[in-house]
Amino acid sequence: MKLSDYRVRGKRARLADWDTREDGGLSKEEAQPLLAELQEELASWQERLYAEGKQSLLVVLQARDAGGKDGTVKKVIGAFNPNGVRVSNFKVPTPEEKAHDFLWRVHAQVPRAGMVGVFNRSHYEDVLVPLVHGEMDEEAAEERLKDIRHFEALLGRGGTRVVKFYLHVSPDEQKERLQARLDDPSKHWKFNPGDLAERALWDGYTDAYEACLATSTDAAPWYVVPADRKWFRDLLVSRVLLHTLKDMDPQYPAVNFDPRAIAIE
Secondary structure (H helix, E strand, O other): OOHHHOEOOOOOOOHHHOOOOOOOOOOHHHHHHHHHHHHHHHHHHHHHHHHHOOOEEEEEEEEOOOOOHHHHHHHOHHHOOHHHEEEEOOOOOOHHHHOOOOOHHHHOOOOOOOOEEEEEOOOOHHHHHHHHOOOOOHHHHHHHHHHHHHHHHHHHHOOEEEEEEEEEOOHHHHHHHHHHHHHOHHHHHHOOOHHHHHHOOHHHHHHHHHHHHOOOOOOOOEEEEEOOOHHHHHHHHHHHHHHHHHHHOOOOOOOOOOHHHOOOO
């Protein structure tokens, strides 16, 4: 599994180029012990990030309805110490938020030094939804995407590494997941009839997501994650996060005492 195969290289990507059911040549049974090892490593590197207190990591999760954002948070981000993680999501803007620029509410949720921040839906919603629903034309959308590129570059210069994931599911897989929510009373709360109206706009969202993926840069790359197989999704996201943390190379801070000279009685 080469991570570069899933990374968008700063040009308009075609989502059809990625197979939503890809498994990396592994079986679910083979992937499970690999994921467990990755989770241990992720926890160790997150501890270094927290202890160093100089850098931060922002993880952006985007997907269609039932695309697996919550599951990714549970299975992958769940490996981290919750004291060093903050999960935020961005729904319909409130009147207060609408009274400011579209990034105002987002910037306030960016992780401080030492922390991992997760955007379960993100600033890209303020391009995707209005563009698909005809509330914004392509020129205005491109202006917002330009603002986002500058915003993410600003975060990078300030010590926040940004890594973005599009969880790529097929129409058939989405249908199965939405039906599962209807069939299981314990999951009824997760079903929103409005999701069906959004599902009918599938092609429009494909075009909009492909436009958003063009914001992939070295400082804030996009990864397209084949997500029909949940276990492969978790494995790939974990590997990308581990690669990112290792590249950040956080260090434990030096202490101003000699531990060997201290005797605890």
